[in-house]
Amino acid sequence: MFKGGILNMNFLIDGFLKAIALILSNDPYVMSITAVSIKISGTAVIISILFSIPTAILISTNKFRGKKFIISLINTAMSLPPVVVGLIVFLMLVPAGPLGILQLIFTPAAMIIAQFILVTPIITGISIASINSVGQSIRDTAFTLGGTKKDISLIILKEAKVGIIIAVLAGFGRAIAEVGAILIAGGNVAFWDAETDTYSSYTRTLTTAITLETSKGDISTSIALGIIVLSIALSVNLLSNRLQDRE
């Protein structure tokens, strides 16, 4: 047992060194996975912004019945289990499913749909909170200075800007680190190029690749992917913290 422990240590150090080498050498497989990850999470977040922010403004600037209920629904949806979201998207998109005719299952589009569902409550919920924190007094000021409904929405948006950017970053952080939904909806596909004998990702992302490479025993690739996903998440968090400090 003791000997085994020492062996494991060597194998970890070895894996780590190889992982660094993979990253520094711009390994095409690792790079293609990173690109797919950023592209899919980024697209999901951008599409979500177009939906979440107008929704957040509508909800927080209007008084209507069931407003509290909708907000608590959104807050609950912030912690939807990704695997369940993946399963639902899968069931909708499989050839026999209600949207099977779109032939989207195991494509980047399916993954974007799944991540859209996951990030939208986060971006909407945090945006609502930051818009609400702008407060009635700013609204009253814009109103008394002659602002129309549109003017007031714009000034609120401007005042809540940093909070909304933080909401978007939180959404992206969730998307890039998530594995369950995109694994089920995207299928973790990479294509093999016979000529160069290299794999390039189609629906394989940093997180789904880690699950596969680890189970295959390719520890160094897993560690390399892990380092990349951690660095992305860390950068997003640092950026978000800096913005919050500036507030």
Add this chain to the structure above:
Amino acid sequence: MAHIFKIRDLYKKYNEKQVLNDININIDVGEIFCILGPSGAGKTTLLRILNSIEKPDSGRVFFKKTNLLTSRGKEFLNSRRKMAMVFQDGAVFNSSVYDNVSYGLKIRGINKDEIRKRVNESLKIVGLEGYSGRRAHTLSGGEKQRMTFAMTVVLKPDVLLFDEPTASLDPINEKIIESIIRRINDLGITIIFTTHKQEEALSLATRIAVINKGVFEQIGPPEDIFYRPNSVFIARFVGVENIFKGIIRSNSIDLDWIRLKTPVITKKIGDKVTVCIRPEEIFLIRNDATHRNDYPNQFNGNITRMSPQGKALIRLFIKVNKRLIVKVDVPRHVVNHMDIEVGKEITASINHESLHVI
């Protein structure tokens, strides 16, 4: 004179509390109109209704010829854009002073050169020249308040509504704000402001409405409110410190400690009344004064306490008949000159012209 606001039968309730109760008033163009009252009296709610930020439960509010409660669309927006309110908490946008002050003009689609000109003019009026580039959140409380004034003055409105403009300011900034309000009024802008400070109402307003529990108790020029209050509440609120119960006799009013001779009695003999005497209207009589007996309504008492009352006056608490306290404000130099001190016995006189009978 033309009315800028005409308010009829205004009622407003929050939960179970009647905040405004049958408010009726005309406000004239060019006035500095003061709504004076204790906190919770309904002052802020009334201003917010005038500015259409809140709706009353019932009643009518006319701004010039426009009924603000029924007008819609362009007509409503145009009326709304001829007035502006400065709130007590003075919210400012998280941007530069220039962006804050120019906001109202930008949303009106005014061109850039005109905006620049008017922002500079307004900053000058409030004494914030050269502050354009500062971030609004870095201003001091007084500066921030002046900037919110500039944000509204820049719009060249017909009327400005100031909610407790000096409530959170120190005395120096309070004076600055008062002079700015006068300057704005000189530009031809009607001013309506609320306050709970009687001195401020007295020194600024052309007309005062005293509000208590959502009801206008008295409306009139400052002299009326301060020297002829029509209720004990107003008398107390505007600083009439000496309020006594009395009975009208044929040529006097009898209090239980003094018979006040007075030729002017509007009430019937035998009526129970309340007599108000402002502390600065009672005079001390010097021991060496000639014609001592010519002073009317004299009384003697012992000074039990002295406290400064503003910069120039000292308030004497005079015990009469071993139990009653009469408050008398005398100039500081008189106190020094007459060697007045606690424990000393003095003689004072009440002129019948300074009596106000409710």
